[in-house]
Every structure is written in C-alpha cells, then in structure tokens.
Amino acid sequence: MTAGTDGRGGPAGTTGSGDGDRIVALDVLDIRFPTSRELDGSDAMNPDPDYSAAYVVLRTSNGPEGYGLAFTIGRGNDVQAAAIRSLAHHVVGRPVPETAADLAALSAELVGDSQLRWLGPEKGVAHMALGAVVNAAWDLAARRAGLPLWRFLSGMTPEEIVGLVDFRYLSDALTPDEALDILRRAEPGRAERAAALVRDGYPAYTTSPGWLGYTDDKLAGLARQALADGFDMIKLKVGGSLDDDVRRLGLAREVVGPDVRIAVDANQRWDVGTAIAWMRELAPFDPYWIEEPTSPDDVLAHAAIARAVSPIRVATGEHVQNRVVFKQLLQAGAVDVVQLDACRVGGVNENVAILLLAAKFGVPVCPHAGGVGLCELVRHLAMVDFVAVSGTTEGRVIEWVDHLHxxxxxxxxxxxxxxxxxxxxxxxxxxxDETLTDYRYPDGPVWTGLEER
Amino acid sequence: MTAGTDGRGGPAGTTGSGDGDRIVALDVLDIRFPTSRELDGSDAMNPDPDYSAAYVVLRTSNGPEGYGLAFTIGRGNDVQAAAIRSLAHHVVGRPVPETAADLAALSAELVGDSQLRWLGPEKGVAHMALGAVVNAAWDLAARRAGLPLWRFLSGMTPEEIVGLVDFRYLSDALTPDEALDILRRAEPGRAERAAALVRDGYPAYTTSPGWLGYTDDKLAGLARQALADGFDMIKLKVGGSLDDDVRRLGLAREVVGPDVRIAVDANQRWDVGTAIAWMRELAPFDPYWIEEPTSPDDVLAHAAIARAVSPIRVATGEHVQNRVVFKQLLQAGAVDVVQLDACRVGGVNENVAILLLAAKFGVPVCPHAGGVGLCELVRHLAMVDFVAVSGTTEGRVIEWVDHLHxxxxxxxxxxxxxxxxxxxxxxxxxxxDETLTDYRYPDGPVWTGLEER
Structure with missing residues (x-):
C-alpha cells in the first residue's frame, strides 16, 4: 500500500515539501552493543543489558535523510525492528515533511492505524515503533530546516505546537485552550532563554557512579569524579539488597557531602509496602527522589508511595507507556518529577503533550536518558520545555550517562x-557509519568476534 | 541458548514429564481471515478488521502437541508472530510441563526475561506473545492429562493455584493468604458446580446483532434471532454517531422488550465528558453496561465515568494490559464488570490472578470473546471461576460472537x-489443518485468490 491512501492523514499529495522531495524508503537496522560484559547499565531489574537500537533511516529522493531509533536492552531488538518495518507503508512515497502540520498529520496517521492499534493500543513495541518513525520524521524536517530540533520546534507558533498534540483522552486534564495559554505565556521570553541555553547549557545529573554491579570503590571513585566534573547531583541504583543500599548510599553521601543531591532508582523492584519501608531506611541519607519505586503502570501505588515518603520526591517515566498514564500520575499527585523518555512514547508529538501536561500541573520534567542515544535526543526536549513551555529550569535536570556517545x-x-x-x-x-557496520546484530564483526572467542 | 539455562525458573531438568518427553520446537504461523469484507467486527475504533491469529504450536518428542494464539486484527500479525518466535529459547528443550509447579516455573521464566521485559514491561506485543506461549503450555499439559483445561485447572489444590500467580505489584490489594482463603472457601462445592456446568452450561450473551457496520434491518433481524436462540442479553456497538446510537438502541429495545439486557460498547471512543454526556442520552433505553467508554489505560477516567453513569455498569478488560491495571480498576471502584481476555495478558497464570482480584473485590468476571478463538478459550476461564474461585454465575455471562468457530x-x-x-x-x-493451509498470510490460497480478483 502506498502512503496516504488508507484514509487517515489525508492523501500524500496534500502536505509536504514544495520542491517535490519524497521519502523513498524506510530502512531498519538491528544494532546492539555488548554492554552486559562490563555491567554498565546493571540495576535491580536489568542485571545484564546489551544496550541496543532498532535504528530507522528515512531515505529521501534528494537531500538529507532522517534518523530515529527505539532503544531496547538486547533480546527482542529484532522484534522492535520488525514493528518499525510494519509502518513503512505510512511513510514511503510521502512528501518530505516540513511544517508542523505535516508532522501532525504523519503522527495522526500512524497512531490512527486501527489494525496496528490493536497491538497496543499506544503502548509497548508497537508504540515505540511509531515513536521511532515520528522522531525520524522530525529529524528529517529539522535537518531540512537547517536547525537543531530544539530550535526548530520551539520556533513554532503556540497554535502550531498545540496542533501537534492528540488531545484524545486528555480533555479531563488539559484542553487545547489551556495548552495554548501555557504556550502563549512562555512566548515573550523565547529568544532570551534560547540565548541563555547557548551560553550556559542545561543542568545535568550523572548516573555513572551508581550502577548496581559496581564495587564500593568504583562507586566512591566515580562519585568523587562527578563532583570534580561539576555535577551537583548524582544517582544510585537501589533495590537489590537493603543492607547494600544503606552502605552504598551512606558511602556516597560521605563522599559528596550534604549539599549535593543524591537520587535513588529502584527500577520497579518494589510493591507499595516494601517501597515505603525501604525508603524509610534510606531517608537518613536524604535522597532527593526515589525513581521507579514500583510498576510504571501503577498510578495508585505511586500516589500511595508519594504520600508516605514525602518530602522525598517520587519520580517515574522511562517506562510510562503514553500520555494517558502520565496524565493520571499528575492528576493523582503520584509524581513530583516527570521523567519523559524520547523513545518510549509516540515520539516528539506525544512528548509535547507530556510537556504541556506537566506544565499544567506545575511538575518539573527531568528526562530519562542513558541507553543508546537517549542523552542525544532528550536534551532537545528539555530545551524545548525551557524555551517554549515551562520557561524555567527550576527543579529541572537531565540525566547524563557517559557511555556510547x-x-x-x-x-x-x-x-x-x-x-x-x-x-x-x-x-x-x-x-x-562505522557503528552501523561494526555493531550490526548478529553479523557485524563485534558480534561474530564475540562468538569466536 | 537452551531453555532453562539462563538463571530463571531453574534448570530444565528439574521439572516436567516423568517419561522424558520434551518440547522440541516452537512453530509460529501467521493466519488471517479477510473479515473486513463483511464488516463483521466493525466498531467505532476498528472500521475494517481482518481477524487474525499469530498461532503457536509446541511440538513434542512424543505424544500430543500444545496450541496457543495471540489474536490481532490484521496488520502487525507478523510482528506478533516474530515476538512469539523470540521466546523459543525458553521452551525448546524443556520437559513437557505437567504440574502446576511446571506451569508456574515456565510463566515466571518468560515474565522474568529481563531483556524482553524492556519491550513492555508486561504489556502489548511482548506480553501477548508470552501469553500465547503460556497458554500453549497449558493446552499441552491439559491434553497430556486428558482433561479440558477448565477441569485440569479447577482440579488443582488451592495451594497449587496460588502458586501459579505472580504477586509482584499485587500485595497492596491481594496477598497470597487472601487468595488462598478465597480458593479454600470455594473448595467444598467444586464437584457439584462442575456437574452443573456439564448439565446446564454457562450463561452467554451475544454481540452478533450489534456491529456498527450493520443496517437497521440487519440489527433488528439479528436481535429477534437472538431472542429466538434463547439469549437474554445482547450487545450493541456505539460511539460513532449519537443520533445513530439513539435510533439503533431504541430499535433494539423495541425488538427485545424491557426484560432482555442490552449492553453497549464504545470501544474506547470517548473522553470522560463525552462518555458521561453520551450515556445520559442512551440511559432512557436502560443499557445494562457501558463497555470500554474510554482509554483502557485510564483508571481515573473509568472511575469518574462509573460515578457519573451509575446505575449503568462500567465494563472493560479486552485491552487491559495486565493484572496491575485490573488491580487499580478494582481498587478505584472504576469497573463493575471485569472483562478478562484469554490472549491479551500473560496467559492462564495472569488470568488466574485477575480472577482472584475480581473475587477479592466482589466484582463479576464476564470475559471478552469473539475475535479468533477467544470464545473457545475464555469459556474455560469462566468455568474455572465458577468451579474454583467465585463459586457463582450470578451477574456473570460470557460474550458470544458467532463467527470463525x-x-x-x-x-x-x-x-x-x-x-x-x-x-x-x-x-x-x-x-x-485445512485452515492453517488456506488462511496462511500472505501465501495461502484465500489470500492469493483475493489478490487475483
């Protein structure tokens, strides 16, 4: 089937590039990094991840191409790649997207594929797949515009930005008019804030010291290094053993002193009762937030934990499947920190919805990063939040994990x-290009070399 | 990797068949039926489904094989099939499961694959895939035992049944001890209730009259037929156009009279405000329940709708991704009817958890059926509920859609x-076997024949 012929998003000829350039192919590659050998990325639920990307390239008839990815941790990256391939008929043959309206139409067509929707709806493999394609389309459009995405998106009018969002299931918490008000309030200072970003950058924290597989010495050394590198916040993985967590958090607090924030991250390990009891034991070390205390699906559990562990903040988001769950977390007072992820939800369009929801409820967005390419992508979204949505970096910080860049x-x-x-x-x-050759799974030289050893 | 060697569920040699039979292959077929040509299955969100199954066969070294499936509505069935194939290493080489403990271990190993878990967790394509494999393993074990699944499962001890359940994320609503109490209370009458099922069957309702693509004449004729066939409950699809719904529901009520229950089903079409306003217009026709009024992810929205439309019941479940969301729907008083689905969640084991949760909250389970094979599968689960869990059919009814059987x-x-x-x-x-040949996509004769026309 040719793109644009199946009744959603309008015919392919009605939007897009004035010069007639089209998307001519959607290529997908299975790229994996053998990170499990070093325990980088090890946590209480993910003992041996091989950080991976189902990588998508939108080939065009002329000019720059578009790039996107879904992040996985190894097995199943081929399934994720297959899910992305299943979307090809929506984009191949389509004019290269250029405007907010083009990008809104593409996102709506992908979300609206009723047969594929059954596989979610709007969650898991199928949703990450469309997120990768939407992000690749945004990459393409921004490249054509000659702008980094954060400038391209935050240069759109409030009306255009509102038009990117699918408000289905949101209207009990956020209406298009309320979204427009939020964006209009932030409009006056845009240029000034963009200039501040270029001058000063955006605050970061580092997770590098805290992986669960690291020794105490490695943890202490990396925490010291974090201070020397200028960070005023670090994060430790917890949830494996309470004794270990008490010792490790105590050690980290000793190394960094009282003024540096230490967040902790349980990676969904606990039930409600365990989360509350565990955090009571860690409270003397003044943790800044507890991240993913329990199932990312459990709005009511997060709300119960948030009430019990306050003033310790509750944070979640890297596994929150879509805007509907973020909406509820905010409505229920279940999160104090929204950790959007560039590759978990339906791409830039849905992340704009999440930024607007967080702004409506006055909750800071501190994106999840690490993995493969997440630091690269989320910095754009956090900067859009600062320039065009919330207008502030107060209480906001982007995760930094120093690998695979x-x-x-x-x-x-x-x-x-x-x-x-x-x-x-x-x-x-x-x-x-070398990475695409070397790390292709299972036939790239890095993987065939591992098998031979 | 050989099954049982990656650290979860114990080594393959410790459980399973005494006679040494093993699972030697996991085959997956992409089977699709061109149902979109007849508008069977058409509703407000799914205008043109091609009902499909990603079909799994567990081949064994000796004796009966095991069969399972994931139901989809067309495009993406190949992705679903790929996800099932990605689980092969967990089952191939494994002894044929025979006992509750074997089936608990297999489910735990599949749910616990940390790399695949990233693709959910426990939702969407990846979760339906493991559900298909778990169900196939149950089919295999029941065949080996020479029993229909409902008898095989409801013949297990309360302790064995509790052992099937993953209580992670459930303990704030249901503990293993509470589950054991529920099962023990139902133990005395098991034999009598099983005999009653054989004698009287289990109550059904029919959705056949109500597909949105049908004309008024077809609707009225099928509603009349439903009465003649002995049904005392039917269901209509709504949510396309309010005027149409008022007319269609009025017509149906006129045909069936005041004493036959008419449920309505919006297939996730509405936001909260629309759902409440729409149901106010339909209330004069005394709808029995409103099914899927909004996003299946939206616990708080269902709760708000349930409060507003009472005494009309709120029902959902066919797209509820896992036990954690069912738990919250029950905790929040957001559902009056739990519509579990045999193929959406992690198979029999997770559906046992959902039956126990519903029993704990005193909410009836009325399974979702239709699709491909759902009627075939869910009847077993409803019968287990009656024999071994809730002990009653009061307020309970299984959906019946008369196609593809x-x-x-x-x-x-x-x-x-x-x-x-x-x-x-x-x-x-x-x-x-003929179906596997004729409807295989894309190369079976039914599909190659369609292309030629």
Whole structure:
C-alpha cells in the first residue's frame, strides 16, 4: 500500500515539501552493543543489558535523510525492528515533511492505524515503533530546516505546537485552550532563554557512579569524579539488597557531602509496602527522589508511595507507556518529577503533550536518558520545555550517562555539569557509519568476534 | 541458548514429564481471515478488521502437541508472530510441563526475561506473545492429562493455584493468604458446580446483532434471532454517531422488550465528558453496561465515568494490559464488570490472578470473546471461576460472537443462550489443518485468490 491512501492523514499529495522531495524508503537496522560484559547499565531489574537500537533511516529522493531509533536492552531488538518495518507503508512515497502540520498529520496517521492499534493500543513495541518513525520524521524536517530540533520546534507558533498534540483522552486534564495559554505565556521570553541555553547549557545529573554491579570503590571513585566534573547531583541504583543500599548510599553521601543531591532508582523492584519501608531506611541519607519505586503502570501505588515518603520526591517515566498514564500520575499527585523518555512514547508529538501536561500541573520534567542515544535526543526536549513551555529550569535536570556517545555523529556533550545546547541540524539520532557496520546484530564483526572467542 | 539455562525458573531438568518427553520446537504461523469484507467486527475504533491469529504450536518428542494464539486484527500479525518466535529459547528443550509447579516455573521464566521485559514491561506485543506461549503450555499439559483445561485447572489444590500467580505489584490489594482463603472457601462445592456446568452450561450473551457496520434491518433481524436462540442479553456497538446510537438502541429495545439486557460498547471512543454526556442520552433505553467508554489505560477516567453513569455498569478488560491495571480498576471502584481476555495478558497464570482480584473485590468476571478463538478459550476461564474461585454465575455471562468457530477442532458451542462445557482435552486453541493451509498470510490460497480478483 502506498502512503496516504488508507484514509487517515489525508492523501500524500496534500502536505509536504514544495520542491517535490519524497521519502523513498524506510530502512531498519538491528544494532546492539555488548554492554552486559562490563555491567554498565546493571540495576535491580536489568542485571545484564546489551544496550541496543532498532535504528530507522528515512531515505529521501534528494537531500538529507532522517534518523530515529527505539532503544531496547538486547533480546527482542529484532522484534522492535520488525514493528518499525510494519509502518513503512505510512511513510514511503510521502512528501518530505516540513511544517508542523505535516508532522501532525504523519503522527495522526500512524497512531490512527486501527489494525496496528490493536497491538497496543499506544503502548509497548508497537508504540515505540511509531515513536521511532515520528522522531525520524522530525529529524528529517529539522535537518531540512537547517536547525537543531530544539530550535526548530520551539520556533513554532503556540497554535502550531498545540496542533501537534492528540488531545484524545486528555480533555479531563488539559484542553487545547489551556495548552495554548501555557504556550502563549512562555512566548515573550523565547529568544532570551534560547540565548541563555547557548551560553550556559542545561543542568545535568550523572548516573555513572551508581550502577548496581559496581564495587564500593568504583562507586566512591566515580562519585568523587562527578563532583570534580561539576555535577551537583548524582544517582544510585537501589533495590537489590537493603543492607547494600544503606552502605552504598551512606558511602556516597560521605563522599559528596550534604549539599549535593543524591537520587535513588529502584527500577520497579518494589510493591507499595516494601517501597515505603525501604525508603524509610534510606531517608537518613536524604535522597532527593526515589525513581521507579514500583510498576510504571501503577498510578495508585505511586500516589500511595508519594504520600508516605514525602518530602522525598517520587519520580517515574522511562517506562510510562503514553500520555494517558502520565496524565493520571499528575492528576493523582503520584509524581513530583516527570521523567519523559524520547523513545518510549509516540515520539516528539506525544512528548509535547507530556510537556504541556506537566506544565499544567506545575511538575518539573527531568528526562530519562542513558541507553543508546537517549542523552542525544532528550536534551532537545528539555530545551524545548525551557524555551517554549515551562520557561524555567527550576527543579529541572537531565540525566547524563557517559557511555556510547562516541557512536553518534552529533553526540551529547556535558561540560561543568551542564548539557551543551546542540547546534547541528536535526534530532541527533544519527549513528556513525562505522557503528552501523561494526555493531550490526548478529553479523557485524563485534558480534561474530564475540562468538569466536 | 537452551531453555532453562539462563538463571530463571531453574534448570530444565528439574521439572516436567516423568517419561522424558520434551518440547522440541516452537512453530509460529501467521493466519488471517479477510473479515473486513463483511464488516463483521466493525466498531467505532476498528472500521475494517481482518481477524487474525499469530498461532503457536509446541511440538513434542512424543505424544500430543500444545496450541496457543495471540489474536490481532490484521496488520502487525507478523510482528506478533516474530515476538512469539523470540521466546523459543525458553521452551525448546524443556520437559513437557505437567504440574502446576511446571506451569508456574515456565510463566515466571518468560515474565522474568529481563531483556524482553524492556519491550513492555508486561504489556502489548511482548506480553501477548508470552501469553500465547503460556497458554500453549497449558493446552499441552491439559491434553497430556486428558482433561479440558477448565477441569485440569479447577482440579488443582488451592495451594497449587496460588502458586501459579505472580504477586509482584499485587500485595497492596491481594496477598497470597487472601487468595488462598478465597480458593479454600470455594473448595467444598467444586464437584457439584462442575456437574452443573456439564448439565446446564454457562450463561452467554451475544454481540452478533450489534456491529456498527450493520443496517437497521440487519440489527433488528439479528436481535429477534437472538431472542429466538434463547439469549437474554445482547450487545450493541456505539460511539460513532449519537443520533445513530439513539435510533439503533431504541430499535433494539423495541425488538427485545424491557426484560432482555442490552449492553453497549464504545470501544474506547470517548473522553470522560463525552462518555458521561453520551450515556445520559442512551440511559432512557436502560443499557445494562457501558463497555470500554474510554482509554483502557485510564483508571481515573473509568472511575469518574462509573460515578457519573451509575446505575449503568462500567465494563472493560479486552485491552487491559495486565493484572496491575485490573488491580487499580478494582481498587478505584472504576469497573463493575471485569472483562478478562484469554490472549491479551500473560496467559492462564495472569488470568488466574485477575480472577482472584475480581473475587477479592466482589466484582463479576464476564470475559471478552469473539475475535479468533477467544470464545473457545475464555469459556474455560469462566468455568474455572465458577468451579474454583467465585463459586457463582450470578451477574456473570460470557460474550458470544458467532463467527470463525468452524476453523477450530474443538469449537465453542452455545445452546439455548448458554455455553456448553467443553469435554475434549486441552484449551481448545487448535486450528484445523485445512485452515492453517488456506488462511496462511500472505501465501495461502484465500489470500492469493483475493489478490487475483
């Protein structure tokens, strides 16, 4: 089936590039990094991840291409890749998207595929797949515009930005008019805040010291290094053993002193009662937030935990499947920190909805990063939040994990504990050509070499 | 990787068949039926479904095989099939499961695959995939035991049944001890209730009159037929147009009279405000329940709608992704009817958890059926509920949609408005060999024939 012929999003000819350029192919690659050998990324639920990307390239008839990805942790990356391929008929043959309206139409068509919707709806493999394609389309449009995504998106009018959002299931918490008000209030200071980002960057915190597989010495050394690198916040993984957590958090607090924030992250390990009891034991070390205390699906449990552990903040988001669950977490007072993820939900469009919801409820957005390419992508979204939505960095900070950046053509850079504002056109998801060759699973030389050893 | 060697569920040699039979292959087929041509299954969100199954066969070294499926509505069935294939290493080489403990171990190993868990967790394509495999393992075990699944499962001890359940994330609503109490209370009358099922069957309602694509004449004719067939409850799809719904529901009420229950089903079409306003207009026709008024992810929205539309019941479940969301729907008083689905969640084990949760909260389970094979499978689960869990059919009824049964070797049968208790060994998911040949997508003769026309 050719794109645009199945009744949603309008015929392919009605939107897009004035110069007639079209998307001619959607290529998907299964790229995996053997991270489980170093225990980078090890936590209470994920003991041996091989950080991976189902990587998508939108090939065009002329000019720049678009790049996107879904992040996984190994097995199943091929399933994720297959899910992305299943969306090809929606984009191949389509004019290259250029405007907010083009990008809104593409997102609506993908979300509205009623047969594929059954596989979610709007969650899991199918939703991450469409998120990867939507993000690749945004990357493409921003490249064509010659702007980094954060500038491209935050340069749109409030009306255009509202038009990106699917308000289905949101109207009991956020209406289009309320969203427009939020965006209009932030409009006057946009240029000034963009200039501040270029000058000062955006606050970051580092998770590098805290992986569960690390020794105490490695933890202490990396915490010291974090201070030396200019961070004023670090994060530790918890939830494996209470004794270990008490010892490790005590050690970290000793190393960094009382003024540096230490967040802890349980990676969904606990039930409600355990979460509350465990955090009571960790409270003397003044944790800044508890992240993913329980199932990401459990709004009511997060609300109960938030009430019990206050003033410790509750944070979640990297596994929150869509805007409907974020909406409820906010309505129920279940989160104090919204950790949106660039690749879990339906791409830029749904993340704009999540930024607007968080702004409506006055809850800070502190994006989840790490993985493969998440630091590269989420910095754009946090910067859009600052420039065009919330208008502030107060209580806001982007996660930083210092690995795998060398594989990207426009890698995230953190200096003095702050993300540098990206300047290159696009959404920064492009992997280097050598990486695509070396790490292709299962036939790239990195993987065939592992098998031979 | 060989099954049982990756650290969860114990080594493959510790459980299973005494006679040494093993699972030697996991085969997956992409089977699709071109139902969109007749508008069977058309509703407000799914205008043109091609009912499909990602069909799994567990081949064994000796004796009966096991059959399971994930139901989809067309595009993406290949992705669903790929997700099932990705689980092969957990089952191939494993002893044929025979006991409750074997089936608990298999489910735990599949749910516990930390790399695949990232793709959910416990939702969407990845979760339906493991549900299909778990169900196939139950089918296999029941066939080996020579019992229909409902007898096989409801013959287990309360302790064995509790052992099937993953209580992670449930303990704030249901503990293992509470589950044991529920099962023990139902133990005395088991034999008598099983005999009653064989004698009288289990109450059914029919959705056949109500698909949105049908004309008024077809609706009225089928509603009349439903009465003649002995049903005392029918269901209509709503949510496309309010005027149409008022007319159609009025017509149906006129045909069936005041004493037959008419449920309505919006298939997730509405936001909260629309749902409440729409149901106010339909209230004069005395709808029995409103099904899927909004997003299946939206616990708080269902709760708000339930408060506003009472005494009309709120029902949902066919798209509820897992036990954690069912738990919250029950905790929040958001549902009056739990519509579990055999193929949406993690198979029999998770559905046992959902039956126990519903029993704990005193809410009736009325399974979702239709699709491909759902009638065949859910009748077993409803019968387990009656025999071993809730001990009653009060307020309980299984959906009946009269299509595609001819493709199954042990088809669901409804007589006089009641499901006949299945007597053949297994879980009834086996498709006929001719169907596997004729409807295989895209190369079976039914599909190549369509292309040629």
């Amino acid at each position: 060398e594989h990207f053509t426009d890698p995230a850079v953190v200096r003095g504990g702050r993300y540098v504002a990206p300047a290159e056109p696009g959404f920064s998801a492009r992997l280097r | 001819e493709h199954f070797t042990d088809p669901a049968v409804v007589r006089g408005g009641r499901y006949v208790a299945p007597a053949e060994p297994g879980f009834s998911a086996r498709l006929r």
